[in-house]
Amino acid sequence: MAQKIFTVLCLLIMSATTANAYQLLSSKETGRNDARNQTVVVKCTTDTGKISNQTCTLRRYVKCTGNGTDQQCNGWQPWQDLRTPSKKYSDWRSAASACCRAKGLR
Numbered sequence: 001m002a003q004k005i006f007t008v009l010c011l012l013i014m015s016a017t018t019a020n021a022y023q024l025l026s027s028k029e030t031g032r033n034d035a036r037n038q039t040v041v042v043k044c045t046t047d048t049g050k051i052s053n054q055t056c057t058l059r060r061y062v063k064c065t066g067n068g069t070d071q072q073c074n075g076w077q078p079w080q081d082l083r084t085p086s087k088k089y090s091d092w093r094s095a096a097s098a099c100c101r102a103k104g105l106r
Contacts, residue, residue, distance in 0.1 A: 023042060023043040023045065023051055024040065024041075024042055025041040025042060025043055025055065026039075026040070026041045027039070027040045027041075028040075036061070036062040036073070037059055037060065037061045037062070038059065038060050038076070039057065039058070039059045040057075040058045040059075040092045040096070041055055041056070041057050041058075042055065042056050042058070042092075042096045042099075042100075043055050044056065044096075044099075044100035044103060044105035044106065045100070045105060045106050046105060046106070047105075047106060052103075052105050054100075054103050054105060056081060056083075056095075056096055056099035056100060056103075057081075057082045057083075058079050058080065058081055058082070058089075058092050058095045058096060058099070059079070059080055059082060060076050060077050060078065060079045060080065060092075061076070061077045062075070062076055062077070063075045063076060063077050078090060079091060079092050079094075079095040080095070081095050081098065081099045083099065083102075084102075
């Protein structure tokens, strides 16, 4: 019985430390070809798990090559945190985590 309780406590601690650190507010995809982009806005959470009023805006653009009628668009550029667009992320969740951590939140 004690071993089962210990196992459950370990699982709860592990799930608490890997919980999402944000709340998805919105996701929007607009435009066509070179104007196409996807924006995600998330709210960060505090260390105690309460939702903060601070947000992170994340965006990615479609990947295009060429100009004018020769332009070919295929796939997406990496995600960016609009505060620091020089940093690139493979998915919006990792961008949200990095943005929230930079604000001292989760």
